Amino acid sequence: MTIFSLTEAELRQRRSLKWRTYDADVLPLWVAEMDVAMVPQVRAELDAALDRGDTGYPWGSEYADAYRASARTRWGLELDPAQVRRGGDVMNSVLCVLEAVTDPGDGIVITAPVYPPFWQVTSGYRRRTVPVGLTADGRLDLEALEQAFTDDRVTAFLLCSPHNPTGTVHTAEELAAVAALCRGHNVALVVDEIHAWLVDPGTTFVPTLAVPGAEDAVVVVSAGKAWNLAGFKAGLYLAGEGAGGVLNRLPPLANQSTGHLGAIAHAAALRHGQQWVDQVCVEVAANKELLADLLHALVPSACYQPAPGTYLAWVDCTRLPLSDPVRHFLEVGRVAFSPGRNFSPAHRQWVRINLATSPAIITRAVERMAASLRNRPAD
Numbered sequence: 001m002t003i004f005s006l007t008e009a010e011l012r013q014r015r016s017l018k019w020r021t022y023d024a025d026v027l028p029l030w031v032a033e034m035d036v037a038m039v040p041q042v043r044a045e046l047d048a049a050l051d052r053g054d055t056g057y058p059w060g061s062e063y064a065d066a067y068r069a070s071a072r073t074r075w076g077l078e079l080d081p082a083q084v085r086r087g088g089d090v091m092n093s094v095l096c097v098l099e100a101v102t103d104p105g106d107g108i109v110i111t112a113p114v115y116p117p118f119w120q121v122t123s124g125y126r127r128r129t130v131p132v133g134l135t136a137d138g139r140l141d142l143e144a145l146e147q148a149f150t151d152d153r154v155t156a157f158l159l160c161s162p163h164n165p166t167g168t169v170h171t172a173e174e175l176a177a178v179a180a181l182c183r184g185h186n187v188a189l190v191v192d193e194i195h196a197w198l199v200d201p202g203t204t205f206v207p208t209l210a211v212p213g214a215e216d217a218v219v220v221v222s223a224g225k226a227w228n229l230a231g232f233k234a235g236l237y238l239a240g241e242g243a244g245g246v247l248n249r250l251p252p253l254a255n256q257s258t259g260h261l262g263a264i265a266h267a268a269a270l271r272h273g274q275q276w277v278d279q280v281c282v283e284v285a286a287n288k289e290l291l292a293d294l295l296h297a298l299v300p301s302a303c304y305q306p307a308p309g310t311y312l313a314w315v316d317c318t319r320l321p322l323s324d325p326v327r328h329f330l331e332v333g334r335v336a337f338s339p340g341r342n343f344s345p346a347h348r349q350w351v352r353i354n355l356a357t358s359p360a361i362i363t364r365a366v367e368r369m370a371a372s373l374r375n376r377p378a379d
């Protein structure tokens with residue numbers, strides 16, 4: 001079974017953001033949608049729900065239970081049913097948690113470069129964004145974090161685990177150190193683990209709530225990234241054993257925005273899609289190697305160091321003779337990537353490439369990058 005086998009012609013039928021934003025001659029490798037067909041069992045459960053006309057409100061804990069079973073089998077994480085609640089999509093759930101644990105005007109630390117909505121969910125909601133850089137090799141900078149936490153107007157740390165866009169998978173030691181720092185400085189630890197299942201074979205994802213000392217953390221997850229279900233919005237809040245009070249302080253509508261079909265789809269993915277996502281990870285790891293080889297051969301000035309988390313590649317184009325790499329690749333190469341500046345103002349020369357697609361499309365994309373550099377108009 002090859003999962004990334006859909007052709008460009010098939011994908012161009014889609015009406016989603018990834019495939020509709022740009023002109024039809026642009027190859028889109030930007031927003032984090034996967035070029036996959038739906039997991040058959042998810043489809044079967046959705047079909048059955050539609051056959052029943054079962055399009056009302058969600059009921060029960062099927063999705064939460066499916067997550068708990070997946071976390072137990074995959075990572076040995078035991079969660080009590082009371083620690084898991086349904087939410088809307090992941091970013092709206094993160095917002096609800098941040099509203100519960102911070103006050104307007106508070107500082108919230110994020111580790112830049114990071115997923116652009118992390119900037120929006122902080123400064124867009126009357127909080128102050130406090131960006132802290134990662135180390136040169138993309139790891140959490142514990143000293144810089146501690147420094148930021150000493151400001152007593154900083155009351156929360158929003159962590160991305162695994163990290164989008166660098167693909168860094170945080171270790172148990174790093175997470176324990178972060179949890180200890182947060183506890184020591186009275187900073188609420190809020191973790192987005194939407195990419196949890198997406199790590200290369202041989203790499204172990206460590207859930208924050210499995211780390212001793214992280215009992216005060218609140219985590220938000222969904223099956224949305226790993227099984228490509230962003231169209232079925234449904235997230236979950238996970239409270240550490242010491243953070244149960246946060247779930248009770250969430251804004252009144254925090255648990256109301258899960259779609260019934262979303263909960264059905266995400267639960268089915270978690271219950272029946274474990275082997276499927278393992279195969280995704282195998283193919284993504286091969287795609288990372290393919291990208292590294294192609295860049296080395298065709299665009300050698302681009303620097304790319306594959307990292308084990310996510311299906312996203314974070315590529316440094318600083319050494320290319322381009323003032324705006326993403327604009328150049330779009331306008332001249334007709335290939336769309338995500339601009340580094342959206343992840344941090346310091347990363348204007350970087351691009352994020354979505355590798356959740358076929359080797360053929362990745363090859364075509366890098367060929368277009370190379371051709372665009374040969375045909376480069378004066379910048």
Ligand SMILES: Cc1ncc(COP(=O)(O)O)c(C=O)c1O
Pocket residue numbers: 032088089090091092115160164192194195222224225230234235
């Ligand atoms: C780290 C991270 N969090 C959240 C999301 C979006 O999740 P949702 O659509 O459930 O808000 C993404 C999507 O790419 C992501 O990378």
